[in-house]
Amino acid sequence: MTLPATLVDSIRTHADTVVEHGRDRYGDERTPLLADALDGETMEALPYDARDVDGDRRLSNFAFQQEFLRVLVGLTRLTGTREYSEEAATIVTWVFDELTDDAGLVYWGGHAAYDLDRDEVVVHKDSHELKFEYPFYEFLWEVDEARTRQFIETFWEAHVREWETLDFNRHGAWTDEPDVDATSEVPSPWNHEYEGGDVFFWGDGLTFVNTGSDLYYAAGVLASLTDDDGPLAWSENLARRYVETRQEPGISGYQFSQHPSYCDGPSIRGDRAQYQFAPYIHGDHLVYEGTLFRPRPIVQRQQLTLGERLGERGTSFTQWAVEELRAWRQAAYRPETNDFEPMLTDGFSLEGFVCRRDGYFGPKGRIVGPIEAGSDFFWLYAQAYRATGDSVCWQMVLDIARGLGLGHLGPQAGSPEIHPTDTAEPLDFSTLYGLLELYEATGRDPYLEAAATVGRELHATGFDDSAGAFVDERGRILLDDPRPLALLHLATVLRDGERTALPTPVGDRRTPTGGI
Secondary structure (H helix, E strand, O other): OOHHHHHHHHHHHHHHHHHHHHEOOOOOOOOOOEOOEEEOOOOOEOOOOOOOOOOOOOEEOOOOOHHHHHHHHHHHHHHOOHHHHHHHHHHHHHHHHHOEOOOOOEOOEOOEEEEOOOOEEEEOOOOEEOOOOOOOHHHHHHHOHHHHHHHHHHHHHHHEEEOOOOEEOOOEOOOOOOOOOOOOOOOOHHHOOOOOOOOOEEOOOOOOHHHHHHHHHHHHHHHHHHOOHHHHHHHHHHHHHHHOOOOOOOOOOOOOEEOOEEOOOOOOEEOHHHHHOHHHOOOOOOOOHHHEOOOOHHHHHHHHHHHHHHHHHHHHHHHHHHHHHHHHHHHHEEOOOOEEOOEEOOOOEOOOOEOOOOEOOEOOOOEOOOEEOOHHHHHHHHHHHHHHOOHHHHHHHHHHHHHHOOEEOOOOOOOOEEOHHHOOOOOOHHHHHHHHHHHHHHOOHHHHHHHHHHHHHHHHHHEEOOOOEEOOOOOEEEOOOOHHHHHHHHHHHHOOOOHHHOOOOOOOOOOOOEOO
C-alpha cells in the first residue's frame, strides 16, 4: 500500500473509531455528541478537561473538537464519502439546537461543556470564553447560516464592553433573555460607532490577544462568507488595536489596555506587570502587561489565513502579520541559539530578570529565560513566506530549520539538504505543515520527500492498530489531536491534490517554551 493510501486508511479508521465509540452513550439521554477523550483500550469516555471546566467529569466540549470536525469534513472532500461530513453536520445542528443560550451563544470553550453522564451543561466561572480556538465557521455556515451569523454577532456583543474603544473582556456574559429567532431581524452589532483613541487605557476588561484574535477572526470569516463590510471593518478595528501598541522595534503587545487585576491575591490589584516588573526596571520604559514580548505563532497564522480568505479585502491582516514577524527577527531572534530574547516591546531585555515578588508571571525567584523558536515558529514563517515571498521570513525559515536540526535549506532557488530524522526533538505536526508550505511555495521535491518522512514517523509513533486510532503517550484518543488532519493534508499533496480543498488547520494552542 502506498503512503498516501496508508495514511487515508488510518485516518478513516481513526474517524470511524471515534464516532462509533465516542458517541454519547452515557446518562439517560442519548445525543450525537462525542466524548473529548477515550481510553484506547476500553473505548470508554475518560474524565478529561482541557478548558478549565471540571476535571472530574466526562465532557463533550465542542470547541475542543474543532480539529476533529475538520478531519470529518476533510475525509468527505478527499474520499467522497458523505457519511463523515453528515456526521459532523448532525453534531453541529444538535449544538445549535441544544447547547446555546437564549441569544445564540454556544456553551463551549473555556469554562463550559456538556456533561455526558449527567446530561447537563456544566459551567465554571459563569462565563463564555474562546481563547485561540478559531472554530470551523465555514462548515458551521454550511450547516446553518443564520445561527452561525447569530453566534458570531452575539460573541461580539457578549464580550465587548465599550465599542468606542473596543475595550472587551475574555469572559462574556450568558443571557437568559427570551428566545431570539435566528431568522428574524435583530440589531446588527456592526452599526456601533468606533472612535479608537490611545492604547494602554484603564478599562473594564482584559484585552488579551488570545480572545481578541478569536473575535476578529470570527468577524473576518463572517465578512468572507457574506461579502459584508460591516464585520470586516470591526475585525480590522480590533486587530489594529494590537498594532497600535507597537513601539520602536515594531513588536505588538499581548493586550492593549490595563485592568486592575489580582497581582498577588485579591488584596493587591493593578496592572500585573507594573506590580511584578516595573519597580525593578530603571529608565524611561513603559512596563505594562501590554508591553511584554509574548509571541504566539497561532495568532499570526490566523491573520495570514484571514488575509488569504479575504483576498484584496484582507491585505491589512497579511501586512500586519508580516510586519510582526519581521520585528520579531530584527529585535529579538538569535540564530546561533535559535531562540528569542525575552524583552519589553521597546527592546529592553528581560533575560535573566529575577522576580522579586510572587505574582501572575511567576513565583519569587523565578528567572526569565529565552523563548525557544520551536517547530510552531517554523510553520508560521514557512506559511508567511509561501503567502508573501518575504525575504526576512525566508531567512527565518532557514535559521529555524537549522536550529531544529532539519538541515540546510539553502537559497530559495537552490536544492535543500533536509534531514528530518536528525532533529534533536521528536518530529511533530507543525514541522510537517511547515515542510508542506515550503513545497507549495517552491515546488521542490526535497520538501515533499521530507514531509513524507515526517508523516511516516507521525503515523508509526501515533497510530495504534489495536485501538484503531491515533493515541497520545498515555494511550488516550483525544479529539483535539492535530496529527490526523496534518496527515490528511500530506496524503492530499502526495496524491497531487490541492491542500486548499481541505479545511485549513489551526493546530494546537500550546504556549512557546520560555519567556514570560
